[in-house]
Amino acid sequence: MRDLSKDHELLSLNTATVRKQWRLDTIIDECARRGIRAIAPWRDQVAAVGLDVIARQLRDTGIGLSGYCRGGFFPAPDAAGLAAALEDNRRAVDEAKTLDAPCLVLVVGSLPGALQGKPAYTDIARARNEVRDGIAAALEYARAVGMPLAIEPLHPMQAAERACINTLEHALDLCDELDPGRSGMLGVAVDVYHVWWDPKLHQQIRRAGEDRLLAYHVCDWLAPTRDLLNDRGMMGDGVVELKTIRREMEAAGYAGLCEVEIFSEDWWSRPGGDVLDTCIQRHRSVV
Template identity: 60%
Template structure:
């Protein structure tokens, strides 16, 4: 089945525009969907963000980000839970289809990744009733293993889906090609996610060789080594018909280009490299 088209994660143009300007630019380029970040919404204003999104008829493919559950003490873990509840309320206000969770890495001073993953499960269980009441599903985004220590102790799609099964309905995955392309079990796990109706979002960019920065050197689609058409076929064969969301962190390249050039290139590469 055909996908809905292209969504722009607003991290892709975070250095060029504020949220309102980015929404207006996307509309100008015929892009019908976005995924904003919490700091962008906070800077522009929550009610103002909701209004400009609605006024331009934008779909909101996700809201970035919740998560960061592991903390060294109970007070820290409760603070994370409370913050995620606020994130869910914000996501509901702007009409987001899901809250994307970057779950968090090891608590400061810890080497126990098993315990960190248990904190993630407990934190998600604590916010799930609020998510259901707000009608905002939770989308776990497994991150590349290079982030296991500081950003996400859930690193494969299989791990994320195991957690989904443990938690039950209204929990799924945000599959980011950048983070999962290397996984030898990717095809099986994407098919599993489809069977279980757990694919809530699909993110795209490319893996550059060499990668000069662990966080801020993602590539435009077609400039790296990910077989994005193959991953897209897996995603669509699994039944996903939603938007393909471009999410690029690029401090020394795309963040330095004019925003309109970035959006134009995203559209061109979506047609030719994805």
Template identity: 55%
Template structure:
């Protein structure tokens, strides 16, 4: 059972209905413990006004989405690296517990996934060097293998932790149930990550059938992922952060009244998590 104060709202869950200011007010109104903004909403509101509003609402910031996308221009470029430095600064300004990294898939026209992964690791190393000085932990989010071509070529928790092993302190993982529930190695990898590298835990559900791999995630309890078991594993490994609800749902939850969405999140946290 998750009480509302143990839940954080990732703003993607109601991105079609609410501005960041409305998300902040909604989280406070429904008694949630935290919020995780996406950068477009943060920049739209303004970083400093958003930081003040979040503090005034008494919310924690479970993460900022997203940095990464290192392969977007086919190679590391000054523009890509600078955007990631800005993301680190934004995360610091709002007191985010981590900067979540969606690292990027194959460059346009490429079939070289090993080359893409090399670009990603080089980019993460550069961002991490800057982030250490600012005091912002960097969290690699391994995405389901279906996203390897276009969004993230780091697809398992094991892959992400191998990178963490090579890069050292200040980097860990953001584990999203949608992306990890299927992995037969996940329990061992959660234990391997341990408290220091379990930086974020995202919850939603995997629907059967899934109509769209990107925009048809389920509300907790509507799919086949064993969310309580995975939450028990991360907590047994030392994770004490908020449980961040992140649901992309073009045909369902993005069309609902956002207050009803948050009421449902609270109810499902109590019954399904």
């Protein structure tokens, strides 16, 4: 198992972690000042500054990506909606390519409209079919461009609104169906927040193996958790056995970065510099 205690070479910052404090260009500067060498930015944060500006800033600072957030949200109530989702995913692939990301992370979507409180249908099996077809079509484009897609299984509490793929096993079943040759172009993003509870977690990490393990996200699960979306914990403040899971990831062949992604009203209310400094400290001690 790799030793993280000496430096933070393996730390990546998912930029949603400080999205309420700073614009993306400031986030990149603040990371550069602290020797954080990788980020995972979100499309809306990139768009707010400009894709070309961010691409140049990343080159200038020598900061790389651990992933690009995000593609997905494939299901739709009609053919026009499905086509629009696919077109949007192609644009996300292109942006990821421009930023030289190692993968595009997919939050696959679920019941269309549920995020707005008005699901157009409630048949989750239909949503799962639309997700499968959407990933298949997006993968065709991604292969041509050379951008790997990472399916992120989300916690089952987000199954109605954000993702109908909720276990690593389900995500890997889909990878095997759509990419049986393990080409390296389709895999998973393992976020401890979404999967820590799963009794099959270690088994499925081993099943995934190096070819499929495209990203690793860390934060913590607070007890109690007060909100379904924005109450994630800083690493070390919750109940997730972070070192145990990282050991499994590395034993399975994962040699990439550890990306810190914390959606939290609490941490969003603190000074951004304190948040980054805490991420670095916890990365060295408890990740």
